[in-house]
Amino acid sequence: MFEAPVQRLIDELARLPGIGRKSAQRLAFHLLHIEEADAVRLGSSIIDLRREVRLCSRCFNVTSDEECSICRDLRRDPTVLCVVERAQDIPVIEGTQEFSGRYHVLGGAISPIEGIGPDQLRMRELVARIDQEGVAEVIAATNPTVEGDATALYLARLLKPLGVRVTQLASGLPVGGDLDYADEVTLGRALVGRQEL
């Protein structure tokens, strides 16, 4: 047991994802020795995060305005929506510089085992956007897991009857990888999704 302020910080840090008691202690003792100005900056960054950041009213990305910068950008193609599980997935797709449409953050994936169904995700909001924004294609950019695939299948079941084209990110071999090291599931999907040259 440490002095109350140190113990309090350790307890708070240990609540963060991926931080155990030992790591929390290490971080707390590191913070104990940093300059006061650095500590104040870190503290106010956390407070600002809570005060200034909210969810985009249209796509549920994180933003400091009513709508995020992507939804406000008139150069983006409103007819193509990329559906992701979490807001953290958006910068990853933006990093490819291959997508110029808009996004929709579901807030998770359908997981029958955990009892997470479509009603717990932002499916209703997605359907509302189809008409409002004249969406013609929805790209299911969910994780290539059982849960992500189930979500993509549900999107197809939900949106195809509305005349929307539903596509899913291709899955296969990582660029720069060796065929030798590919697992059977990934290689099998790469074969099924092979492209004509």
Add this chain to the structure above:
Amino acid sequence: MAIRHDQGIVLRSYPFGESHRVIVLLSPNNGKLRTVAKGVRKTKSRFGGRLETFCLVDLVLYEGRNLDTITQVSLLDAFSNIRTDLDKVVAAATMVEVADAVAQEHESAIRLFLLLRRGLESLDRRDLHPDLVTAFLLKSADVVGVAPQLDSCAGCGATEGLTRFSFGAGGVLCDRCRTPGAYALREGLTAYLARVAAADIAELPAPDRSFSGEAMGVARRFIEYHLEKKLESLAVLDG
């Protein structure tokens, strides 16, 4: 600390640390196994998709103090066709949810393992049979020793007039033994449930759609009563 081999079906997994996952498997010899797969969430993981839910795998494990660490994985069957059909995913998820609920750690689970394996094979190789999940629920109840009594009254042993089903009494009841709250059975449903419970899960008889939904409802409430928990998977697409 030793290295050992095992086999298992992946029941579920959850994130652990920066890039690891805890993988929960059903092993025929060791029951429920909790293991760690290090770095499996990275795209360059050497385990790749071999540790996805429903996969049947051969494992090499390094025994740890709390959790064993997976050092090698060979895929025996990915049951890949299940993942391409949402209704099959829900059916498979229900089966692994029940297996996860009834299996114990460090206890042999050969019958449960074989039942789950055959259930997943059936889902993967054939069209979804409307009674497959019902059969799995009734058979898993049998595996853990709470098979519903379907051929005679659970109260007095009578074989005629079996019109009610009592989850607490553990099976069908005759008119004389019926208790308040016992579920009223349509004529023919008892025989239908008995037929599904007795059939080979890989060779189920042709379904009668007028009974399938109700039979599933009875089997579901029966297993939920004994597990003392709701089956989350089956509720996912309700409504």
